[in-house]
Amino acid sequence: MSQSIRIAIAGYGNLGRGVEAAIAKNSDMLLTGIYTRRPPSQLKPRQEASPVYSMEALNGDVDKIDVLILCGGSKEDLPKQGPELAALFNTVDSFDTHARIPEYFAAVDGPARANRKTALISAGWDPGMFSINRVYGEALLPDGATYTFWGKGLSQGHSDAIRRIPGVAGGVQYTVPAQEALDRVRDGSRPILTTRQKHTRDCFVVLEADANPEAVKRAIVTMPHYFDEYDTTVAFITEEELRREHNAMPHGGVVIRSGNTTAENAQVVEYSLKLSSNPEFTSSILVAYARAVHRMQQAGQYGAKTVFDVAPGLLSAKSPEQLRAEDL
Amino acid sequence: MSQSIRIAIAGYGNLGRGVEAAIAKNSDMLLTGIYTRRPPSQLKPRQEASPVYSMEALNGDVDKIDVLILCGGSKEDLPKQGPELAALFNTVDSFDTHARIPEYFAAVDGPARANRKTALISAGWDPGMFSINRVYGEALLPDGATYTFWGKGLSQGHSDAIRRIPGVAGGVQYTVPAQEALDRVRDGSRPILTTRQKHTRDCFVVLEADANPEAVKRAIVTMPHYFDEYDTTVAFITEEELRREHNAMPHGGVVIRSGNTTAENAQVVEYSLKLSSNPEFTSSILVAYARAVHRMQQAGQYGAKTVFDVAPGLLSAKSPEQLRAEDL
Ligand SMILES: NC(=O)c1ccc[n+]([C@@H]2O[C@H](COP(=O)([O-])OP(=O)(O)OC[C@H]3O[C@@H](n4cnc5c(N)ncnc54)[C@H](OP(=O)(O)O)[C@@H]3O)[C@@H](O)[C@H]2O)c1
Ligand SMILES: NC(=O)c1ccc[n+]([C@@H]2O[C@H](COP(=O)([O-])OP(=O)(O)OC[C@H]3O[C@@H](n4cnc5c(N)ncnc54)[C@H](OP(=O)(O)O)[C@@H]3O)[C@@H](O)[C@H]2O)c1
Numbered sequence A, B: 001m002s003q004s005i006r007i008a009i010a011g012y013g014n015l016g017r018g019v020e021a022a023i024a025k026n027s028d029m030l031l032t033g034i035y036t037r038r039p040p041s042q043l044k045p046r047q048e049a050s051p052v053y054s055m056e057a058l059n060g061d062v063d064k065i066d067v068l069i070l071c072g073g074s075k076e077d078l079p080k081q082g083p084e085l086a087a088l089f090n091t092v093d094s095f096d097t098h099a100r101i102p103e104y105f106a107a108v109d110g111p112a113r114a115n116r117k118t119a120l121i122s123a124g125w126d127p128g129m130f131s132i133n134r135v136y137g138e139a140l141l142p143d144g145a146t147y148t149f150w151g152k153g154l155s156q157g158h159s160d161a162i163r164r165i166p167g168v169a170g171g172v173q174y175t176v177p178a179q180e181a182l183d184r185v186r187d188g189s190r191p192i193l194t195t196r197q198k199h200t201r202d203c204f205v206v207l208e209a210d211a212n213p214e215a216v217k218r219a220i221v222t223m224p225h226y227f228d229e230y231d232t233t234v235a236f237i238t239e240e241e242l243r244r245e246h247n248a249m250p251h252g253g254v255v256i257r258s259g260n261t262t263a264e265n266a267q268v269v270e271y272s273l274k275l276s277s278n279p280e281f282t283s284s285i286l287v288a289y290a291r292a293v294h295r296m297q298q299a300g301q302y303g304a305k306t307v308f309d310v311a312p313g314l315l316s317a318k319s320p321e322q323l324r325a326e327d328l
Helices: A014-024 A056-064 A079-087 A098-114 A129-140 A156-163 A178-188 A214-219 A238-247 A277-296 A320-326 B013-022 B055-064 B078-086 B097-116 B127-138 B155-162 B180-187 B215-223 B238-245 B276-299 B320-326
Strands: A005-010 A029-036 A050-055 A066-069 A088-092 A118-120 A144-150 A166-179 A198-207 A231-236 A251-260 A266-275 A304-306 B006-012 B029-036 B052-056 B067-070 B088-093 B119-120 B144-150 B168-177 B199-207 B231-237 B251-260 B264-277 B304-305
Touching: A005 A014, A005 A056, A005 A277, A014 A029, A014 A277, A014 B006, A029 A056, A029 A277, A050 A056, A066 A079, A066 A277, A079 A088, A079 A098, A088 A277, A098 A118, A098 A304, A098 B320, A118 A277, A118 B067, A118 B251, A129 A144, A129 A251, A129 A266, A129 B127, A129 B276, A144 A166, A144 A178, A156 A166, A156 A198, A166 A178, A166 A238, A178 A304, A198 A214, A198 A238, A198 B215, A214 A231, A266 A277, A266 B276, A277 B127, A277 B264, A320 B097, B006 B013, B006 B055, B006 B276, B013 B029, B013 B276, B029 B276, B067 B276, B078 B088, B088 B276, B097 B119, B097 B304, B119 B276, B127 B144, B127 B251, B127 B264, B144 B168, B144 B180, B155 B168, B155 B199, B168 B180, B168 B238, B180 B251, B199 B215, B199 B238, B215 B231, B264 B276
Parallel strands: A005 A029, A005 A066, A029 A050, A066 A088, A088 A118, A118 A304, A198 A231, B006 B029, B006 B067, B029 B052, B067 B088, B088 B119, B119 B304, B199 B231
Antiparallel strands: A144 A251, A166 A198, A251 A266, A266 B264, B144 B251, B168 B199, B251 B264
């Protein structure tokens, strides 16, 4: 086999841990190091053998890393880390603030291009695999409608929003696609659905000792942007129940394209994910895209890229010949 | 808008008709002609305005066509037409004899490369979109198993096989995925399934006047390769029922990748198709790939290609900027 692809991790949270696990599942890859802004000794990597370094050490390790996977948060970390690190490394990240993607793309493209590096932004499942399926759907069935449903799954942003309400000691929120809406979309009738018809939101909340349950409930269900446009349920649970029953990060969802090739013939395409761990699946995607980024940079394709720019075969450890013989 | 992509059709069967319909759904494309081996006057195109020419006229129309979509059969037509026409045109075809793909790829690659043309082979849904999903699945979840189920749908090959049996006046065969097998795969347990456990085969047969029903039934269910490894049902119907209830070409199926990112976390990815018309959906895919082939040839990417070589964004009529802003 040819030489291993040398991968490093920048930022060790949920995704960082997931990337560490995913690299171990890909025999053509090698984890060269985990880089963190915290004191390296504070980190306990999943595998004892994984070396942990300070983020400052990255500058000196430019020649030891083929692709750096950026595992920082989209809100605070990536807008700064993405452009800086794309000047030094080939990178992959999972930037997921949809509205700011064009701006982020431009910020990363400049330094990457100037330094002949390849920077893949916004990989993961949404943005990521769901985006790919939206594009395939539109292209294959131009006369049609696209539907994205999320869940059942834990929403980090909405859980955070609950926890900021006075009187709340802890809590989680699950986004759940409405079965009736899903059925209507799957039958090819292209319904027009309101936000309320598509998803419900289920909250599990631990109260502080002196909190007023009714006031907390009202604060949740009327919260603008987050909950007011949805049918929301609120259940109060104990601290212990929260720890025991709501400590996983399941997620998933479906992208459906429903369209007609002629007036008589409706066609329905569905892509669906059932994930036990959202961050681990996201990380596994980032690692597959690291393989593609390595190949694209070697082929002289510099600058910022998205999943739309990556041919499926580039993600595979198999050769093109092998793919044609075994997978086509 | 920039100039339309000029598309022509070689061979006017089910796919040819579907391509004609699909071009009308894509506003950046123009149908320049339908080419056939039969006398052009014999053909009645879907739209009266579609010009029909003899296949011999193709040689003189090299400069009028950006991409030629080959709609011939995989068994007899494409092995000859594919290599010949790839020397003159950018082409897209749906060659679906899986075992002979490497050989066909090589036969098309030579002439295409020598003439700076781009030839995309084996597009459609299987091979095609299902193949892409097998590759994505393997790459994203390397520790996993892939399952392809076909149906419920009409199988042309198996219907033909029934019709060759003495005593059979007509008939169709539907391939049906076994619900129990599907459920077991979807729960993430990675079962090992036999051929018999995955699909059943339902046959609807019209007998000739003097035929022996028992003998026909036995001949079907014991037919090697086609039926002997499956649970097969045979129902006898009238000529009239066959015409009335079995004249559509529905199909579909699912590709499921079930894998683990860590020992604790199973992840299930599913791609599914529910098609009212198999040939129309296949044709719509061929047309989207024609757009990609046109762009790849303009970018100097010559030779034979497969769907694994085509970045998703190339299929879309939208610009990369628009895709990033709207679909990512
Ligand atoms: N595209 C998609 O489908 C998708 C899916 C899921 C997530 N995402 C994106 O991925 C981003 C990262 O997600 P995540 O779950 O990995 O975030 P996270 O766990 O909060 O980690 C983000 C960063 O915070 C730091 N950190 C982690 N644990 C810490 C701790 N205990 N104390 C102090 N700092 C800590 C780490 O940087 P240092 O090691 O440098 O301190 C880490 O890189 C999210 O912002 C989201 O936008 C995208
Ligand atoms: N990849 C996939 O997912 C996928 C899906 C579906 C099908 N396919 C492939 O597509 C191929 C074509 O399928 P199809 O359903 O379009 O086949 P078809 O209807 O049998 O047409 C094949 C060719 O036969 C000729 N023909 C059609 N109707 C005729 C008639 N009435 N009399 C005489 N000749 C006639 C046409 O050539 P002329 O006009 O030159 O005579 C046509 O190009 C199949 O072989 C299959 O391999 C692939």
